[in-house]
Amino acid sequence: MNDKFLYLCYIILNTDSIIPSIIMADVNSLEEQKRLAALRSYHILDTAEEKDYDDLTELASAICDTPIALISFVDKDRQWFKSHYGLEANQTERCHSFCSYAIQNPENLMQVEDARHDRRFQDNPLVTGSPDIRFYAGMPLLDEEGHALGSICVIDHRPRLLNAVQQKALRTLAQQVIDKLSLRKNNVDLLKANQQLVQAKFNLQIAISAAKLGIWHINARTREFLPSERLKELYGFYPDEEMTYDAAVSQIADSHRQEVIDAVEASITKGESYEVEYPIVGYHDKILRWVNSTGHVYTNPENPDLSHFSGTTTDITERKLDEQRRSDFIGMVSHELRNPLTAIKAYAYILKRAAHKNNDEMLASNVVKIDNQINRMEALINGFLDVARLGEGKIRLNRTRFDMAYLVRISEEESLATINSHQVVFAPVEFTPVEADQDKIEQVLLNFINNAVKYSPNGSIINVACVTNGGFAYVYVKDQGMGIPLKDQPFIFDRFYRVESEAMKDKKGFGIGLYICKEIIERHNGQIGVESIENQGSIFWFTLPIFTD
Numbered sequence: 001m002n003d004k005f006l007y008l009c010y011i012i013l014n015t016d017s018i019i020p021s022i023i024m025a026d027v028n029s030l031e032e033q034k035r036l037a038a039l040r041s042y043h044i045l046d047t048a049e050e051k052d053y054d055d056l057t058e059l060a061s062a063i064c065d066t067p068i069a070l071i072s073f074v075d076k077d078r079q080w081f082k083s084h085y086g087l088e089a090n091q092t093e094r095c096h097s098f099c100s101y102a103i104q105n106p107e108n109l110m111q112v113e114d115a116r117h118d119r120r121f122q123d124n125p126l127v128t129g130s131p132d133i134r135f136y137a138g139m140p141l142l143d144e145e146g147h148a149l150g151s152i153c154v155i156d157h158r159p160r161l162l163n164a165v166q167q168k169a170l171r172t173l174a175q176q177v178i179d180k181l182s183l184r185k186n187n188v189d190l191l192k193a194n195q196q197l198v199q200a201k202f203n204l205q206i207a208i209s210a211a212k213l214g215i216w217h218i219n220a221r222t223r224e225f226l227p228s229e230r231l232k233e234l235y236g237f238y239p240d241e242e243m244t245y246d247a248a249v250s251q252i253a254d255s256h257r258q259e260v261i262d263a264v265e266a267s268i269t270k271g272e273s274y275e276v277e278y279p280i281v282g283y284h285d286k287i288l289r290w291v292n293s294t295g296h297v298y299t300n301p302e303n304p305d306l307s308h309f310s311g312t313t314t315d316i317t318e319r320k321l322d323e324q325r326r327s328d329f330i331g332m333v334s335h336e337l338r339n340p341l342t343a344i345k346a347y348a349y350i351l352k353r354a355a356h357k358n359n360d361e362m363l364a365s366n367v368v369k370i371d372n373q374i375n376r377m378e379a380l381i382n383g384f385l386d387v388a389r390l391g392e393g394k395i396r397l398n399r400t401r402f403d404m405a406y407l408v409r410i411s412e413e414e415s416l417a418t419i420n421s422h423q424v425v426f427a428p429v430e431f432t433p434v435e436a437d438q439d440k441i442e443q444v445l446l447n448f449i450n451n452a453v454k455y456s457p458n459g460s461i462i463n464v465a466c467v468t469n470g471g472f473a474y475v476y477v478k479d480q481g482m483g484i485p486l487k488d489q490p491f492i493f494d495r496f497y498r499v500e501s502e503a504m505k506d507k508k509g510f511g512i513g514l515y516i517c518k519e520i521i522e523r524h525n526g527q528i529g530v531e532s533i534e535n536q537g538s539i540f541w542f543t544l545p546i547f548t549d
């Protein structure tokens with residue numbers, strides 16, 4: 001039924017006069033929409049009969065001495081009775097509803113002494129026919145937000161009025177109904193929240209078990225350790241067996257144990273997150289597994305007892321073995337290539353001497369080309385060997401004290417001799433003492449310069465500088481080349497990582513140069529990084545601690 005129909009109902013029922021206050025009850029008004037939304041939020045409509053509510057109507061009927069008492073909610077097109085004492089029907093159309101009138105004046109009790117003499121109701125079928133309403137008294141059910149949801153009412157077949165005591169009682173009963181409704185709403189909301197929580201927990205469990213994640217909590221105050229079954233499995237314990245924090249730590253390989261303990265402690269005390277990779281030896285099964293473990297402190301300022309340190313642990317053994325196999329293979333192949341290359345180099349040297357002796361210019365120029373190719377190949381093989389050695393942790397630093405100004409000068413000479421496609425501009429460098437592996441630092445700087453040449457257009461300028469900043473030597477190489485997309489920048493120093501783009505199609509490489517640079521610099525307690533804008537250029541930089549006596 002729509003509002004037009006309701007309007008017609010009023011017209012038909014009130015043919016001789018239209019009572020403005022009633023007609024004005026626009027069922028489409030914003031207020032009415034809000035009232036209906038409020039009513040729905042109680043989830044009361046069309047629910048089963050309940051003794052609690054029936055007790056209230058029985059009481060209302062007894063106190064007011066009427067044969068009928070109702071708890072009625074005014075819905076969009078109907079009034080629906082949660083309880084109907086002394087009346088068969090459990091709903092009527094809204095246009096016949098006395099309560100619709102009662103809620104127009106939500107603060108007050110509405111009494112109709114004799115409906116036959118009230119123009120609003122004299123033609124109402126509930127008055128002209130069964131149940132022959134004469135007397136009506138209804139107290140609106142006003143909720144906390146001020147919405148009149150319906151009313152508790154008493155009805156009689158004879159004309160009359162309620163006395164003051166009865167009126168007060170009906171008000172009190174209306175408040176009782178409202179209290180019950182609020183309680184019900186809270187329960188429903190609580191139930192819903194609980195269901196959502198259960199569902200979220202269930203989804204989380206599925207995700208955790210699908211990802212085979214081990215999870216754990218440490219109470220930040222008591223240090224109580226709560227590992228999941230999967231975590232125990234990863235550490236080689238039985239699922240139903242107790243695994244203490246110390247027992248777990250004991251299973252970590254000696255080479256990594258202190259690093260993990262330090263990471264966890266720093267995380268708990270400083271509130272930082274951590275992520276570490278380390279090997280563990282299973283407690284019972286003695287199986288070696290590599291794991292990746294993350295942790296984070298979750299603080300609860302309102303209840304510090306609920307603050308905890310939690311994390312996840314994943315099995316990364318396969319990936320680690322894969323990396324190991326790759327590294328072994330690279331190391332082996334590089335070693336095998338090195339021997340024939342050394343022989344080729346020796347023969348090239350013999351040819352070079354023969355060319356000089358015989359004044360054979362063509363041979364001499366070809367030997368120079370062979371030499372260049374041999375040097376390229378040697379650099380590549382050395383790179384691969386570095387990667388293999390890094391994988392095994394075998395790279396050794398040969399530290400000496402030297403001046404970075406001197407190192408930059410050597411690199412400048414080398415660059416000027418070999419690069420003629422670009423303008424490499426070296427800024428003057430002041431005395432900058434460091435204690436480091438000079439060859440390796442030179443390798444890093446040359447790598448940056450060679451990359452700048454490789455990834456920027458011919459003729460463009462490349463700037464190289466070394467300045468002192470806060471106890472560190474800060475070295476940078478700036479180019480005007482293709483730059484690096486933002487999304488690739490975090491991975492650019494990873495092993496075998498190369499940017500994939502149209503511009504990169506004809507650029508050859510293996511993506512190991514920057515990885516080696518990063519390992520070298522970090523082993524010197526320095527930092528390495530890049531700032532870059534796509535199609536504008538890059539600045540690759542590294543820092544080294546200045547040496548002081």
Ligand code: ADP
Binds near residue numbers: 515
């Ligand atoms: P390679 O040059 O052999 O691919 P690197 O490890 O030296 O290996 O570099 C990794 C990747 O970083 C390169 O493939 C390239 O995508 C990007 N890159 C390095 N230097 C620059 C630069 N100066 N300008 C733009 N991209 C660069």
